[in-house]
Amino acid sequence: xxxxxxxxxxxxxxxxxxxxxxxxxxxxxxxxxxxxxxxxxxxxxxxxxxxxxxxxxxxxxxxxxxxxxxxxxxxxxxxxxxxxxxxxxxxxxxxxxxxxxxxxxxxxxxxxxxxxxxxxxxxxxxxxxxxxxxxxxxxxxxxxxxxxxxxxxxxxxxxxxxxxxxxxxxxxxxxxxxxxxxxxxxxxxxxxxxxxxxxxxxxxxxxxxxxxxxxxxxxxxxxxxxxxxxxxxxxxxxxxxxxxxxxxxxxxxxxxxxxxxxxxxxxxxxxxxxxxxxxxxxxxxxxxxxxxxxxxxxxxxxxx
Amino acid sequence: xxxxxxxxxxxxxxxxxxxxxxxxxxxxxxxxxxxxxxxxxxxxxxxxxxxxxxxxxxxxxxxxxxxxxxxxxxxxxxxxxxxxxxxxxxxxxxxxxxxxxxxxxxxxxxxxxxxxxxxxxxxxxxxxxxxxxxxxxxxxxxxxxxxxxxxxxxxxxxxxxxxxxxxxxxxxxxxxxxxxxxxxxxxxxxxxxxxxxxxxxxxxxxxxxxxxxxxxxxxxxxxxxxxxxxxxxxxxxxxxxxxxxxxxxxxxxxxxxxxxxxxxxxxxxxxxxxxxxxxxxxxxxxxxxxxxxx
Numbered sequence: 001x002x003x004x005x006x007x008x009x010x011x012x013x014x015x016x017x018x019x020x021x022x023x024x025x026x027x028x029x030x031x032x033x034x035x036x037x038x039x040x041x042x043x044x045x046x047x048x049x050x051x052x053x054x055x056x057x058x059x060x061x062x063x064x065x066x067x068x069x070x071x072x073x074x075x076x077x078x079x080x081x082x083x084x085x086x087x088x089x090x091x092x093x094x095x096x097x098x099x100x101x102x103x104x105x106x107x108x109x110x111x112x113x114x115x116x117x118x119x120x121x122x123x124x125x126x127x128x129x130x131x132x133x134x135x136x137x138x139x140x141x142x143x144x145x146x147x148x149x150x151x152x153x154x155x156x157x158x159x160x161x162x163x164x165x166x167x168x169x170x171x172x173x174x175x176x177x178x179x180x181x182x183x184x185x186x187x188x189x190x191x192x193x194x195x196x197x198x199x200x201x202x203x204x205x206x207x208x209x210x211x212x213x214x215x216x217x218x219x220x221x222x223x224x225x226x227x228x229x230x231x232x233x234x235x236x237x238x239x240x241x242x243x244x245x246x247x248x249x250x251x252x253x254x255x256x257x258x259x260x261x262x263x264x265x266x267x268x269x270x271x272x273x274x275x276x277x278x279x280x281x282x283x284x285x286x287x288x289x290x291x292x293x294x295x296x297x298x299x300x301x302x303x304x
Numbered sequence: 305x306x307x308x309x310x311x312x313x314x315x316x317x318x319x320x321x322x323x324x325x326x327x328x329x330x331x332x333x334x335x336x337x338x339x340x341x342x343x344x345x346x347x348x349x350x351x352x353x354x355x356x357x358x359x360x361x362x363x364x365x366x367x368x369x370x371x372x373x374x375x376x377x378x379x380x381x382x383x384x385x386x387x388x389x390x391x392x393x394x395x396x397x398x399x400x401x402x403x404x405x406x407x408x409x410x411x412x413x414x415x416x417x418x419x420x421x422x423x424x425x426x427x428x429x430x431x432x433x434x435x436x437x438x439x440x441x442x443x444x445x446x447x448x449x450x451x452x453x454x455x456x457x458x459x460x461x462x463x464x465x466x467x468x469x470x471x472x473x474x475x476x477x478x479x480x481x482x483x484x485x486x487x488x489x490x491x492x493x494x495x496x497x498x499x500x501x502x503x504x505x506x507x508x509x510x511x512x513x514x515x516x517x518x519x520x521x522x523x524x525x526x527x528x529x530x531x532x533x534x535x536x537x538x539x540x541x542x543x544x545x546x547x548x549x550x551x552x553x554x555x556x557x558x559x560x561x562x563x564x565x566x567x568x569x570x571x572x573x574x575x576x577x578x579x580x581x582x583x584x585x586x587x588x589x590x591x592x593x594x595x596x597x598x
Binding site: 031032035036038039042043045046047049050052053056064065068069070113114116117119120121123124125126127128129132135139140141142143144145146147149150151152153154169170172173175178204208229232233235236239240251254255258259261262269272273276279280283284287291 | 309310311312313314315316317319320321323324326327328330331332334335338393396397400401403404408412414415416418419421422423424425426427429430431432433434438439440441444471474475503528531532534535538539542543545554555558559562563568571572574575576578579582583586
């Protein structure tokens with residue numbers, strides 16, 4: 001309604017403007033500059049903490065505390081890396097391997113289960129289908145504490161607390177992945193194709209593994225990527241179900257290192273910062289390598 | 305569809321169903337069950353503990369637990385400030401990007417998404433150190449500008465955490481709003497321009513109403529996350545335990561009740577309460593925002 005009002009209201013003004021400003025592009029340029037300045041400021045805000053972290057990881061202890069935080073002062077990156085990987089008998093490497101194990105294996109299994117479920121929900125009509133989908137969507141609202149605490153009790157009852165299983169098994173079931181997989185199936189797998197395969201005598205399992213999965217590589221990659229990032233970033237679950245240092249994730253290890261100053265007075269700030277930088281590297285590589293997939297995943301998942 | 309095929313279709317969802325029962329329904333049921341009991345030390349505490357059915361006592365205790373209620377109020381108040389701020393910035397940036405050519409917009413979008421790629425714990429580590437008076441540059445910058453700020457002071461803790469959350473969340477929210485904006489039919493803009501509408505007017509009257517759905521969604525997701533906030537205050541607590549108490553947020557209280565006090569039954573009741581509050585808050589928010597649309 002506002003548009004039509006405006007249309008009837010100011011036809012003349014429009015004509016005047018056109019005459020006095022024959023080049024509409026020049027009018028836009030000032031505005032364009034304003035946009036660029038705004039976005040550049042936002043970019044600086046986004047990037048300077050990361051820049052500071054990179055700079056900090058190249059400094060030794062004295063420079064870390066005394067030099068300008070935003071610029072280099074001496075090059076000690078290799079010493080810092082050496083220290084991170086050798087401190088406490090190289091436990092950092094163990095944590096890295098754990099993070100890769102939980103995020104990699106857990107997400108792979110979770111993705112496979114999610115794709116099968118999404119396909120089942122999207123392309124078959126069976127009683128209870130809506131109930132399952134309601135569970136998927138409803139579970140987005142369940143707070144982590146409500147799940148994690150009783151899960152800890154259940155896991156401890158069957159002796160799984162403090163084993164890799166306590167991290168891996170929860171990763172297998174990811175409602176958000178199922179939701180994404182269903183949306184992707186609806187977008188990429190036509191009914192006609194399934195009918196054709198059935199007429200050719202292919203069994204349902206064969207159709208799923210050799211046709212559906214193959215056509216869902218893009219969707220599957222997105223589901224995997226998002227699940228991987230989620231597990232890599234997880235904190236509350238590992239904090240709850242992993243007790244011994246040797247099963248920890250990177251996040252848990254770094255969190256523990258930040259706390260040692262209070263407990264024992266040992267300042268590990270340099271180690272923590274270098275370790276923090278290292279823990280971003282795999283994320284960055286994955287995100288860049290799979291940019292095409294995850295961008296569509298983030299937006300698709302949010303909007304549909 | 306033929307009957308046998310229906311069941312074959314259902315079979316594809318069986319692994320998920322089993323997992324869902326074991327990892328979701330069973331724990332929730334267990335939590336509700338546990339919340340109805342309490343452990344009592346018998347005699348002088350020497351005879352071991354006995355578990356007693358107490359009905360809803362844990363819940364009434366939770367609802368009158370001032371620490372728990374304060375922590376919820378604290379988080380809700382904070383959400384009322386931080387979430388609108390973050391969403392307005394995200395919306396502005398999305399509108400800015402939308403007004404640029406897609407090539408330039410693409411570059412900025414990647415840069416603005418960098419914080420989102422960083423794990424929450426690492427983001428908190430980075431900012432805690434940036435805030436730190438000895439390691440971080442912010443104190444020195446503040447001094448140069450004439451501010452004598454202490455990011456860990458009790459009055460500054462929430463702004464400090466708020467900035468961290470905003471920094472971490474802008475990119476994600478911006479991408480969702482931006483892709484909603486991309487869905488606006490471009491002819492509408494042309495028509496509006498021909499009618500003499502300014503770019504500002506177009507943004508206000510066409511673009512923002514069009515992305516309302518995306519704003520409601522990002523708002524809802526932010527509320528859900530905020531009520532469960534744990535990582536950031538936990539890391540702040542590692543550095544300044546005097547300002548960030550162990551009952552700072554609801555989940556911190558629940559965690560402490562379960563693992564430091566060993567009071568699982570009470571912790572279970574509190575988590576059920578938190579889930580209910582979360583559900584009510586989401587419903588209220590959804591009702592409120594969809595009513596406005598009429």
